[in-house]
Amino acid sequence: MTRHFAISLPVGSSLENHTGAWRTERPQYADFLPPCNNACPAGENVQNWLYHAEEADYQEAWEEIMRNNPFPAIMGRACYHPCETACNRATVDEAVSIHSVERFLGDRAIAEGWHIKIATEKSGKRILIVGGGPSGLSAAYHLARLGHSVTIVEAEAKAGGMMRYGIPEYRLPRDVIDAEVQRILDMGVTLRLNEKVRDIPAAMKKESFDACFLAIGAHISKHVDIPSPDAGRVLDALHMLRDSENSSDKGALIGRRVIVYGGGNTALDVARSAKRLGGESIIVYRRTKEKMPAHAFEVEEAIEEGIQFRWLETIKHLSDETITIEKMKLDSDGYPQPTGEFEVISGDMVVLALGQDVDTSITTGIPGIKNDKDGIVSVDSNMMTGFPGLFAGGDMVPSERTITVAVGHGKKAARNIDAYLRGKEFSVKEKHTLATAEKLNTWYYSDAEKAVQPTLEMLRRRTTFEEVFGGLDETNALFEARRCMSCGNCFECDNCLAVCPDNAIRKLPMHLGMEPGKGRFEINYDYCKGCGICVAECPAGAMEMVPEVI
Amino acid sequence: MIEPKIQEQSSVDGVQTRVKFYQTGTFTAGNRLLDKELRTVQSSQERSNAITCGHRACQGCGEALGARYALDAAIRAANGNIIAVNATGCLEVFSTPYPETSWQVPWLHSLFGNATAVASGVAAALRRQGKDHIRVVAQGGDGGTTDIGFGALSGMFERNDDVLYLCYDNQGYMNTGVQRSSATPPTARTATTPAVGKAPGNPFGIGKDVPRIAMAHNIPYVATASVANLHDLEEKVTKAMSIHGARYIHIFVPCPLGWAHATRDTIRVARLAVESGVWPLFEAEHGEVIHSSPIRRQIPVEEYLMTQGRFAHLFKPKRDEERLSALQAIANKNIERYHLIHEEANA
Numbered sequence: 001m002t003r004h005f006a007i008s009l010p011v012g013s014s015l016e017n018h019t020g021a022w023r024t025e026r027p028q029y030a031d032f033l034p035p036c037n038n039a040c041p042a043g044e045n046v047q048n049w050l051y052h053a054e055e056a057d058y059q060e061a062w063e064e065i066m067r068n069n070p071f072p073a074i075m076g077r078a079c080y081h082p083c084e085t086a087c088n089r090a091t092v093d094e095a096v097s098i099h100s101v102e103r104f105l106g107d108r109a110i111a112e113g114w115h116i117k118i119a120t121e122k123s124g125k126r127i128l129i130v131g132g133g134p135s136g137l138s139a140a141y142h143l144a145r146l147g148h149s150v151t152i153v154e155a156e157a158k159a160g161g162m163m164r165y166g167i168p169e170y171r172l173p174r175d176v177i178d179a180e181v182q183r184i185l186d187m188g189v190t191l192r193l194n195e196k197v198r199d200i201p202a203a204m205k206k207e208s209f210d211a212c213f214l215a216i217g218a219h220i221s222k223h224v225d226i227p228s229p230d231a232g233r234v235l236d237a238l239h240m241l242r243d244s245e246n247s248s249d250k251g252a253l254i255g256r257r258v259i260v261y262g263g264g265n266t267a268l269d270v271a272r273s274a275k276r277l278g279g280e281s282i283i284v285y286r287r288t289k290e291k292m293p294a295h296a297f298e299v300e301e302a303i304e305e306g307i308q309f310r311w312l313e314t315i316k317h318l319s320d321e322t323i324t325i326e327k328m329k330l331d332s333d334g335y336p337q338p339t340g341e342f343e344v345i346s347g348d349m350v351v352l353a354l355g356q357d358v359d360t361s362i363t364t365g366i367p368g369i370k371n372d373k374d375g376i377v378s379v380d381s382n383m384m385t386g387f388p389g390l391f392a393g394g395d396m397v398p399s400e401r402t403i404t405v406a407v408g409h410g411k412k413a414a415r416n417i418d419a420y421l422r423g424k425e426f427s428v429k430e431k432h433t434l435a436t437a438e439k440l441n442t443w444y445y446s447d448a449e450k451a452v453q454p455t456l457e458m459l460r461r462r463t464t465f466e467e468v469f470g471g472l473d474e475t476n477a478l479f480e481a482r483r484c485m486s487c488g489n490c491f492e493c494d495n496c497l498a499v500c501p502d503n504a505i506r507k508l509p510m511h512l513g514m515e516p517g518k519g520r521f522e523i524n525y526d527y528c529k530g531c532g533i534c535v536a537e538c539p540a541g542a543m544e545m546v547p548e549v550i
Numbered sequence: 551m552i553e554p555k556i557q558e559q560s561s562v563d564g565v566q567t568r569v570k571f572y573q574t575g576t577f578t579a580g581n582r583l584l585d586k587e588l589r590t591v592q593s594s595q596e597r598s599n600a601i602t603c604g605h606r607a608c609q610g611c612g613e614a615l616g617a618r619y620a621l622d623a624a625i626r627a628a629n630g631n632i633i634a635v636n637a638t639g640c641l642e643v644f645s646t647p648y649p650e651t652s653w654q655v656p657w658l659h660s661l662f663g664n665a666t667a668v669a670s671g672v673a674a675a676l677r678r679q680g681k682d683h684i685r686v687v688a689q690g691g692d693g694g695t696t697d698i699g700f701g702a703l704s705g706m707f708e709r710n711d712d713v714l715y716l717c718y719d720n721q722g723y724m725n726t727g728v729q730r731s732s733a734t735p736p737t738a739r740t741a742t743t744p745a746v747g748k749a750p751g752n753p754f755g756i757g758k759d760v761p762r763i764a765m766a767h768n769i770p771y772v773a774t775a776s777v778a779n780l781h782d783l784e785e786k787v788t789k790a791m792s793i794h795g796a797r798y799i800h801i802f803v804p805c806p807l808g809w810a811h812a813t814r815d816t817i818r819v820a821r822l823a824v825e826s827g828v829w830p831l832f833e834a835e836h837g838e839v840i841h842s843s844p845i846r847r848q849i850p851v852e853e854y855l856m857t858q859g860r861f862a863h864l865f866k867p868k869r870d871e872e873r874l875s876a877l878q879a880i881a882n883k884n885i886e887r888y889h890l891i892h893e894e895a896n897a
Contacts, residue, residue, distance in 0.1 A: 012650035014604035022609065053571065054583060443847070445819065446575040482573045482583065491573065494580025494593035498780060499817055501614040503603045507595045527603035531610035531806075532814030539574055545814075 019502065023530030023548055027496075027523060032435035032488025032546045036083035036098060039404040042069040042138075046098055047489055048084050052518050053101055054491075055483035056474075059114060061481075062105045066116055068409055070141040071134070071180045073110055074163060076103025077469070078172045079404045080295055088437040088487050091116035094450040097472075098484045110179045118532070120147035120188060125421045128153065128209040130362070133161020135394030137184055138410025139417070144187040146418045151190040151450070153197050154336075157246065161217055162402055165242045166266065168273045169465040199367060200390060200444035211389045211417045214363070214377070215410070218356040218395040226259075226350065228318035236264070237270045237353035244273060250465060255349030259284055259323055260351030261315055263292035268299065270351050271307045276465055282308045282347065284315055285329050286336045298469040299470065305461050312336065313343075315350060323347040342369075346531045358396045366390070372398060382416040382426065383409065391417055435488025439541030444493070448483050451476040490517035490542040496534035497521060506527035517542075576781045589781050591622045598654060600627045600634075607644040610813030612803035613718045616777045617641055617689065623784040627791035628685040633658065637665035637699050639688030641819060642716060643863065648691070665690050666702040670711040685791065687789055689716040692733035693723045696760045705794045707767035714790050714797045717760065720805035728808040730794040732758045735828075736859045736880070737873050740808070745863040748869040754876060759847065764798040765834045771795075772834040773861035775875050776802040778820035782831060782843060789833075802829045810859025822854035830888040844892040845885070851878045 036046035044065055052061035065072045076099050082242030087095035108114075125148045129136045131155030140150045158164055160177045164439040185191055197203050204212050223237035228234055233255060238450050244251040250273075260267045271281035283302075289296035292299060303309070314336075316324045322344045328336040345481060358376055363369045370378040376398050383391045393409030395401045400483040419426035454470035455461075461468055470478060499504045504527040508520055523534075572583040580593030591597050600621035607614040608685040624867040626634050636642045636643055636659045645652040646659065660668045663826065669688035675682050688706075690699060695717040706713055716783075722740050723729040737751040745751050745879040770793050775783040802813065811819050820840045823829035826849050833841035852874055855861040864870045885891055 004595070007649075009649035014602060014606075014645070014650050014652035017604035017606065019604055019606070215559040263569060320832065374833040444567045444574045446571060446573065446577065448571055479571050482571055484573070486573075492580070493574055493578035497578030497595075498590060498592035499615065501607060501611045501618075501816075503599050503601075503606070503618070529609040531816070532812075533610055533615075533816055536814040537817050539578060 013228045016462065018526045019529050020504075020524075020526045023525070023528060025530045025532065025545045025547050026525065026528065026545050027530065027532060027535045027545055029490065029519075029521065029523075030488065030542055031518070032439065032541065033432040034435050034487040034489065035086035035088055035098075036487075038431070038434055039082040039086035040068075041082065041400070041402065041408040042075070043408055044068045044083075047484065047486055048342075048516065049094070049105070050101065050481050050484040051486065051489075053105065053478070054484065056478055058108055059112075062109045062114060063116070065102065065105060068292055068411060069404075070138060070184055071106070071163075071407060072102050073176045074134075074172060074180055075404060076100065076106050077176065077405070077467075078163065078167050080402060084403075088435070088440060088442075089445075089483060091437045092448070093444045093493035097450050097453070097480050100451065100453050100472045101477050101481050102550070104472050104474070106176075106180070107471055108347040110176070111138060116145065116187065118145055118147065120145070122149070123147040123421065124151065125210045126151070126208060127417060127421075128197075128200075128204055128207070128212040128214065129215065130200065130425060131161065131215040131217060131394070132156070132159035132191060132193075133215060133217050133394060133406060133415075134163055135160070135217075135406035135410040136213065137181060139213045139215065139393070139406040139414045140189045140410075141184045141187065142411050142414030144184070144189050146414065148418070148421070149188070151192065151207075153185050153192045153195050153203075155194070155196045155216075157194055159191055159193070160221055162406075165245050166238065166269070168241065168244075168269050170272070170276065170461070170468050171269075173467050189427055197362070201387070211391065211409075211422055213384070214390060214392040214396070214544025215394040215406070216359065216362060218358045218401065221352060222354040222357060223352060224354065226315055226318055228350075229320065230318075232349065233318065234352065237266045237351050238356065238434065240270055240351055241266075241273065244277075250382075255347070256280060257282065257347040257349070259315065259345075259347040259350045260353055261285075261350055262292060262355075263287065263293045264353060264355065265298060268294050268302050268307070270353055272302055272305060273465075274351070275305060275307060276461055278463075279349075280308075282310060282345075284310045284313050284325060286312065286314045288312060288330065291334070304458070306374070310345075312503050314338070316342065317476075318350060321348055322347055323350065329502055340398060340452075356401075360487075383413040384416065384420070389420065432488075435541055440485060440487060441537055441539050441541070442485065444495070445485055446538035448479070450483070453479040468518070486517070486540045486542070488541055490520065490538075491540055492520055493515060493539055495537050495539065496543065499533045499537045500528070501531065502527050502529055502531065505534060513543060551666060555780045579780055580797045590784050591626050592619060592780060592784075597622045598630070600625060600654055601645055601652045602654055603652075605645050606647065607640070608805075608807050608813075610722065610816045611640075611644070611805040612777050612805060612816045613691065613720055614644070615714075615816070616718045616801045616803040617782075619777065619780060619783050620689075620775075620787050620799065621655065621687065622716065624685070624687055624791055627788045628683075631684045632656070633639060633676075633684060633686050634664050635659070635672060635686065637688075637694030638662035639691035639694045639723075640720070645727050648693060661696040662694055664702055665694060665699055666706040666715060669704050669713045669715070670702075670709065673712045675839040686712065687714045687716060689718065691724075692719040692721060693731045694718060695719075696732045699762075704763075704767070707764060707769050707798070710769060710795045712794050712796075714799070715785075715799070716787075717800045719800055720803050722805070722808050723746065723851055724805050724808040731820070732756070733760070735877075737864060738809075739863065740860070749873075750863045751860070761798070761800045761834075764800075765837045765839075767796070767800065768837040769795040769796040770836060773799045774802070774829070774831055775799055776820045776824050776829055776831060777804070778802075778817050778824055778829060780845070786833060808860070810862075811857050814837050815857055819854070819857050822838040822849060822857060825849050825887040826851045826854040827890055828854055828877075830884040830890055832888045839888065842888040842890060848891065851881045858873045
C-alpha cells in the first residue's frame with residue numbers, strides 16, 4: 001500500500017482497544033419495585049398503567065389496571081390510596097394523584113363500554129362465592145378470567161357489599177358501582193340476590209361446586225351499653241347506612257341532633273350522611289383528633305361541611321333530650337382516662353360507630369375451620385380455611401379492613417383456587433428490590449404541581465348526596481399521569497444513551513411484544529469502562545452498578 | 551434550557567398537543583413523550599459519534615463527553631462537512647495515540663500552541679478553493695487555549711477568521727499529571743499548587759476569564775456551556791454554526807482524576823457548578839451578553855466544592871471559613887453579573 005509522506009504505519013481505529021477490560025463494576029438495567037406498586041393492597045402495577053396513560057393510551061392503561069383490579073372507577077373514588085402515601089414524588093413536591101388518574105380511566109371505560117375478553121378455555125370447574133362484596137366480586141372476576149364458572153350468592157338485594165352499604169353515595173355514586181359490577185356479570189358470572197347460604201358443605205355438594213370462596217364481611221356492629229330510657233334512639237352505624245341505602249329517599253332521621261360515637265371512617269360517613277339528611281351531627285370520640293383512626297383528610301372534609309367534633313369525651317347516658325358526657329384525659333401511655341368531670345349536651349339520637357365483628361355462625365360446625373381470638377376466620381397463606389376447597393377473604397379474615405384489601409384478597413384467593421382446582425401450587429413471584437427515593441435523580445423532573453380535582457360547592461355538600469369530588473378532565477389526567485417519576489423503571493428518556501463518555505450504550509429498535517421501558521437500551525461491555533455515569537444520571541433509578549466477577 | 555410547560559409541539563394529535571408537560575421536559579436527553587425535533591442529537595441512535603469507542607480517556611471523562619456532544623451537534627449543523635483541528639492535550643492524547651484514532655471526522659493535530667493558527671489556515675485554504683460549505687472547528691483543553699495557544703487564539707478572534715473554537719475546560723493540565731493552568735480556580739489543589747501552607751491550593755487573584763476576553767474582541771458569538779446541560783450546549787453549538795466569523799464556546803468538563811471526584815459524578819459535579827453560580831451559562835454577541843440561563847435550584851458553593859478532593863482542605867481538618875466565603879463571593883458576583891436568578895423562576 002502506498003502511504004503518504006511521513007506516514008509510517010497504516011491508520012488504525014480505537015475500536016481495537018477493548019476498554020471494557022478496565023472495568024471493576026458494571027452498570028446494568030434494573031427493574032426495581034415502585035413504592036406505589038409495593039403499597040397497593042390490590043397488587044396493581046401502578047407505574048406500568050401510568051406509563052400507558054402518559055402516552056394517552058387510556059385503554060391499554062385501563063387493561064393493565066384490570067389485570068389486578070376489576071374496579072378502577074370505584075377504587076379511584078373510595079380507595080384510601082396507600083400508593084400516594086408511598087409515592088416518591090412527595091420528596092420533590094407532592095405525591096402523584098394516582099387515584100384521580102385511575103378514576104379518569106375507570107370512568108372512561110364505563111363511558112366507552114370497554115370490556116375484558118376471556119382468553120382462556122373453559123375449565124369446567126364450578127365455584128361458589130358467598131358474599132357479593134368487593135372481595136367476592138373480585139374473586140368472581142378473576143376466576144371468570146381464568147376460565148371458571150362462578151356463582152355469587154348475596155344476602156342483600158343488591159351486590160356491592162360495603163361499597164354500597166358502607167360507603168355513602170356522596171363518596172361513591174351508585175351508578176358507578178352498578179356499571180363495574182355489571183361488567184363482571186357480563187363475563188358470565190351468575191349473581192343470586194336475597195339468598196343466604198346457611199350450610200356451606202351442603203350447598204357445595206348440592207350444586208356440585210368444586211370450591212367455595214367465603215367473603216361475607218364483618219357486619220355486626222360493636223356495642224357499648226349506654227343507659228337510656230328509649231333504646232330505639234340508639235342505633236348502630238351500619239344499620240343506619242344500610243337503611244339509608246335501601247330507602248328511596250335516603251331514609252329519615254329519628255332525631256335532629258345526632259351524636260355519633262366513634263372516631264373511625266364509618267363515624268364520619270354517618271355524621272356526614274346525617275348532616276345531608278337535615279340533621280346536626282356531633283362526633284364524640286374518647287381520644288384526640290390526632291388519634292382518630294379515620295383518615296385525616298376525611299376529618300378535614302367533615303369539618304369543612306360543619307360536622308362538630310368533641311374529642312376526649314365519652315357518652316355516659318342518654319335522657320329524653322340530653323346526653324351526659326364525661327371528659328377524658330390521656331395518660332402518659334396515651335390511653336384515655338376518665339376525669340369525673342361531666343357535661344350535659346343536647347342531642348336526641350346516638351349512633352354507635354365503634355367497629356364491626358364477623359358473624360361466624362356461617363362457619364360453625366364446618367370441620368377443620370378455626371377462628372382466632374376475635375372470632376375471625378383463620379386462613380393459611382393460600383387463603384384456604386381448614387376445610388379443603390373452602391377459601392375465605394375480605395373483612396372476615398385477619399387483615400386491614402378496606403375495600404382495596406378485600407379486592408386484593410379476592411384476586412389472591414382466585415389464583416389459589418385456580419391452582420387448587422388444577423392440582424398445582426400457586427407461588428407468588430419474589431418481590432423486586434424497592435425503588436427508594438434515593439435511587440432516583442429527581443433533578444431531571446419538571447416542576448409540576450398536583451392537578452386538583454374540582455370540589456362540589458359547600459351548600460350542596462351539606463344538603464345533597466351528590467359526589468363531593470369531581471373527576472379530572474383529559475388534559476388534567478394526562479398532566480397528572482406525566483407527573484409519575486417511573487421509579488425504578490425505564491421510561492425511555494435516553495439519558496443513559498447520551499451520557500456515556502465511551503459510546504457504549506445503544507438504543508434498540510422497538511419490536512412487537514416489547515414490554516414498555518424494557519430492553520430498549522443495550523450496553524456494549526467491550527467498551528464500557530464502568531464509570532457509572534449512566535446509573536447516576538438515570539432519573540428513574542432504573543439502573544444499578546454490580547461488581548464484576550473477577 | 552427550554553421551559554417544557556410553554557413549549558409548543560406539533561406532531562401529536564388531540565390532547566397531547568394541549569398538555570405542555572413531558573415528565574422530564576427537556577432536562578433529559580430525549581424522552582419518548584417529547585417531540586422528535588425537541589430531543590437532543592445525543593438521544594438519537596443516528597448521531598455521528600465523532601469520537602468512537604475504545605478511546606483511552608479515563609473512566610467518567612467529562613472532556614470525552616463534552617467533545618462528542620459539541621462535535622456531534624456541529625456535524626449535524628454542517629451536514630457532515632466539518633474539519634476539526636486539535637490542540638495538544640488530553641483530548642488529543644487519549645483519542646489519537648499514533649497510529650490509531652477515535653475520530654470519525656477529518657481531524658488535524660499540529661502543536662500545543664498553534665491549533666487556532668492551523669484552523670485559520672485551513673479556513674483560508676477552503677475559502678481559496680471555493681469550498682465555503684466546509685466548516686472549520688478548532689478545539690483544545692484549557693491549557694492549549696488559555697495558556698499555550700492564547701496568542702494564536704487572540705489573533706484568530708482579531709482577524710475574525712471563520713472558525714468555531716471549542717475550549718473543553720477541565721481546569722488544569724490533566725494528562726501530564728494535574729498541573730495548574732490559568733483556568734484553575736482559586737484554592738484548588740493541583741500538583742503545582744499543593745494543599746500546604748497558610749493559603750493551600752491555587753492562590754486567589756490570578757488566572758484568566760477567557761470567555762470575557764473573547765467578548766472583548768467583539769467577535770460575533772461567545773458562549774459558555776456545560777456537560778450537565780446538554781440541550782443548552784447543543785443549541786449553542788448549532789447557533790454558532792449558523793454564524794460565520796470567529797466564534798468561541800467554553801465548555802465546562804469535570805475531570806474525575808484531576809478534581810478527585812467519583813467517576814459517576816462527572817455530570818453531577820458540572821450540574822452543581824451551574825446551580826451554585828460557579829459556572830454561569832450565557833451567550834454574548836459582538837461583546838454583549840444577550841442571554842443567560844437561570845439557576846434552577848440554587849445551592850451554596852460549598853455543596854459543589856465538597857464533591858471534589860481538590861477542595862478537601864477547605865473542610866478539614868477544619869472549615870476554612872474565610873476562603874469558603876471568598877469562593878461564595880465569586881459565585882455571587884457571577885449571579886449578579888449574568889442575572890442568574892430570575893424572579894419568575896422562583897415565583
